[in-house]
Amino acid sequence: MSGAVSVGTTKGPGENPHTYTMVAPDPDDQLKIGEFVAYDAQVDGKLRSVLGRIDARRPLKLYPDAFMADPQVAPGLVAGLIGFDHATPELYELDVAVLGYFDDALGFVNPRVAPRAGRPVYLVPDDVLAHALSRVPHGRPGAAHIGSLLTRARDQVPITLDVNEFASTHLAIIAGTGAGKSYLAGVIVEELMQPSVGAAVVIVDPHGEYGTLEEIANHPGFRGDGYRARTLVVRPEQIKIRRDLLHPSDIYQLVGSTHGLSGPQREVLRLALRAIGIDRGRRWTHRQLTEAVDDVDLSRSPGAGDEGADYALVRRALMWRLNATLGRQDGIFHDYEHTSLQELIRPGQCTVLQLNEVPREEQQIIAATLLRRSFDGRVGTAKQRIGSDDEQYLPAPVFTLIEEAHHFAPAGEEVPTTNLLKQILAEGRKFGFAVGLISQRPGKLDQDVLSQCMTQCILRVVNPVDQQAIAGAVESAGRELLAELPALSKGQAIVAGAAVNTTVLCRVRSRLTPHGGESPDVVDAWRRARSQLPPVDRSLEAADPESARTPEERLFGSIQ
Numbered sequence: 001m002s003g004a005v006s007v008g009t010t011k012g013p014g015e016n017p018h019t020y021t022m023v024a025p026d027p028d029d030q031l032k033i034g035e036f037v038a039y040d041a042q043v044d045g046k047l048r049s050v051l052g053r054i055d056a057r058r059p060l061k062l063y064p065d066a067f068m069a070d071p072q073v074a075p076g077l078v079a080g081l082i083g084f085d086h087a088t089p090e091l092y093e094l095d096v097a098v099l100g101y102f103d104d105a106l107g108f109v110n111p112r113v114a115p116r117a118g119r120p121v122y123l124v125p126d127d128v129l130a131h132a133l134s135r136v137p138h139g140r141p142g143a144a145h146i147g148s149l150l151t152r153a154r155d156q157v158p159i160t161l162d163v164n165e166f167a168s169t170h171l172a173i174i175a176g177t178g179a180g181k182s183y184l185a186g187v188i189v190e191e192l193m194q195p196s197v198g199a200a201v202v203i204v205d206p207h208g209e210y211g212t213l214e215e216i217a218n219h220p221g222f223r224g225d226g227y228r229a230r231t232l233v234v235r236p237e238q239i240k241i242r243r244d245l246l247h248p249s250d251i252y253q254l255v256g257s258t259h260g261l262s263g264p265q266r267e268v269l270r271l272a273l274r275a276i277g278i279d280r281g282r283r284w285t286h287r288q289l290t291e292a293v294d295d296v297d298l299s300r301s302p303g304a305g306d307e308g309a310d311y312a313l314v315r316r317a318l319m320w321r322l323n324a325t326l327g328r329q330d331g332i333f334h335d336y337e338h339t340s341l342q343e344l345i346r347p348g349q350c351t352v353l354q355l356n357e358v359p360r361e362e363q364q365i366i367a368a369t370l371l372r373r374s375f376d377g378r379v380g381t382a383k384q385r386i387g388s389d390d391e392q393y394l395p396a397p398v399f400t401l402i403e404e405a406h407h408f409a410p411a412g413e414e415v416p417t418t419n420l421l422k423q424i425l426a427e428g429r430k431f432g433f434a435v436g437l438i439s440q441r442p443g444k445l446d447q448d449v450l451s452q453c454m455t456q457c458i459l460r461v462v463n464p465v466d467q468q469a470i471a472g473a474v475e476s477a478g479r480e481l482l483a484e485l486p487a488l489s490k491g492q493a494i495v496a497g498a499a500v501n502t503t504v505l506c507r508v509r510s511r512l513t514p515h516g517g518e519s520p521d522v523v524d525a526w527r528r529a530r531s532q533l534p535p536v537d538r539s540l541e542a543a544d545p546e547s548a549r550t551p552e553e554r555l556f557g558s559i560q
Helices: 075-081 126-133 163-169 181-192 211-218 248-255 263-275 286-295 311-325 360-382 416-431 447-451 464-473 522-531 539-543 551-557
Strands: 006-013 019-024 036-043 046-059 092-103 107-109 120-123 143-149 158-162 171-174 200-205 230-234 349-354 398-402 433-439 455-458 492-497 504-508
Touching (some): 006 036, 143 181, 163 181, 163 455, 171 181, 200 360, 248 311, 248 360, 263 286, 286 311, 360 398, 360 416
Parallel strands (some): 171 455, 230 349, 398 433
Antiparallel strands (some): 036 046, 143 504, 492 504
16 A cells, blocks of 8 residues: 555465455554454455455453562563563554455455465545545535544544445434433434535424524524525424324324233224225214214124123223224324424425323324325325425435334334334335434334444444443444444444444534533532522521431431
């Protein structure tokens, strides 16, 4: 590699066909886990620089245990006294995973031959590395700049995601609590709102963490050539869903969310829904549904179940459930009103659905309705089945980001959004509909859903169950790098998959807009609340001798 200084020497093949070992002194601690090195080799008659990533390092020269018997005496001093040469830098053996030489058209091409022993190994220069790691160079349209390579100085080697890849083959952001997953999600949304992209983004926000993205409208970084990005924050009281847009599974989930529906109740509801024409796409109102429930004669239904059931009581109990959930006057469900799809989804706009005051079952129904309507809209628009006058007409691709994804596709539990997400993840690429999933509990997330996200950003994860779920679902991240998950600091991520050329350790860049997911300062809150309390009325202490005693005296005095 022209101009590069050798930092080590190849030793021989590694344990696997795609690895080799090298020996290096590394006095400046440059050869970190995840760092990139290269050696030169003749491949197909051309001199190529074959890149590799360091996966492990071990010291070759270890002091005998007896040299470390006294913590007050340096082992090097003991070594010198008995004739050991401790001036020579310590040597390390490093395992390197071969990536191959980089080709602009093909990406990394593995030469399939381990290097011979004794070849010099170099650190890959910053500019070469930046070109090889990111599919789209920093500053080009379609490059989402999320940070820089963790093993180099900050901003020395920028890391970008290929927007075309993750916005069509789906994205997963996985991290433990407080590791920075919502911060990284905010960085990615900022990149999607840049003038060079101008995406149509929808965020399902169960905790109200993304409202600060409203600052996008006031930031000069999101303007250019007549373009100005905007953020629409939709609060719970503004969300309206027309009842006849609900799927039968949505209604079963909603009505049976508390204790579940009995067999007779489920059968009554099934017959009532069929009577109002829900399976034929007919418009209906809550009153029509309750009247249909009242008209059901369960005694004639072969699926009624318990023949001794009190059918009047069954209908009455079901009616109460319908009125308490689907029929609430102050709720999100209406007979004639619904939030316009075209207002929620438009290029250059980030829409944040704040659901922090909505019960989880209703959050699932809202997400299911939004996903179903927008996906059907994209499919209908792409296939030219619907025109611009249709309320579901969506001419631009859509990227939907779902926070707390394990609530919307829980492992081992059927909720309306699970099968819908599976369908979108499998078919969305053809119609310009992509999903980003954010979760702090990948072990509780449906593995079929997680495994279909072709780009993964994984921050610190400590829970062994979650680590195992990631290892099973993320094929592109090596076992050695996944072992680094508990050691990652806040804001550090393993980035893998279709949107980068190879797996990298990334330091997430600073956001342009404020972060809305910070933990509250409870100590400061207690202090401020204490300062606002009225003074204690000490006059009562003179009137009541018992009140003058301290709490400890009142508690322990009687024990003594």
